[in-house]
Amino acid sequence: MTSLDYAWDEPILPPFIMLTVKGAGSSEIVCSMNDFQDSKQLYYENFIYIAATYTFSGLQEPGARPVASNKDAAYAELVLDVSPKTQRVVLKKKEPGKRSQLWRMMGTGMLCHEGSSVPHNPHKPSPRSVDSCMILDIAGLAAVTDNRYEPLMLRKP
Numbered sequence: 001m002t003s004l005d006y007a008w009d010e011p012i013l014p015p016f017i018m019l020t021v022k023g024a025g026s027s028e029i030v031c032s033m034n035d036f037q038d039s040k041q042l043y044y045e046n047f048i049y050i051a052a053t054y055t056f057s058g059l060q061e062p063g064a065r066p067v068a069s070n071k072d073a074a075y076a077e078l079v080l081d082v083s084p085k086t087q088r089v090v091l092k093k094k095e096p097g098k099r100s101q102l103w104r105m106m107g108t109g110m111l112c113h114e115g116s117s118v119p120h121n122p123h124k125p126s127p128r129s130v131d132s133c134m135i136l137d138i139a140g141l142a143a144v145t146d147n148r149y150e151p152l153m154l155r156k157p
Helices: none
Strands: 016-021 027-032 078-082 089-093 103-105 111-113 134-138 152-155
Touching (some): 089 152
Antiparallel strands (some): 078 089, 111 134
């Protein structure tokens, strides 16, 4: 938690402050600074993109396998996306706010795909159950057993 000293712009007006979270489902509350109540809460979703870092910066991590010398790949801004027809997990160019590219980290450590979940009202807290989402997983056990590559897919937890 951080704090910041603040001097009121209009000290003769009542000490109210409006807090807003902007986004797909913006939310706002008005709070009295004389009687701040814990019951007033601001809710928002904190989605993430799972990005191929090299495609955003062109910088490679030390010790990483070399990436093809294609200069277009260095700044293609690729993220994990899920095809709605096939449910395959693929790399595609980042499109801000596209639900098929958004993920949430669950409290259990699993990555839940937002695009396969039913949208909900961001103004209301609704803890989503792990059972109601599709999570990122590998298609088989080969990635663990014999060092072969396996495609990524969505699965029920």
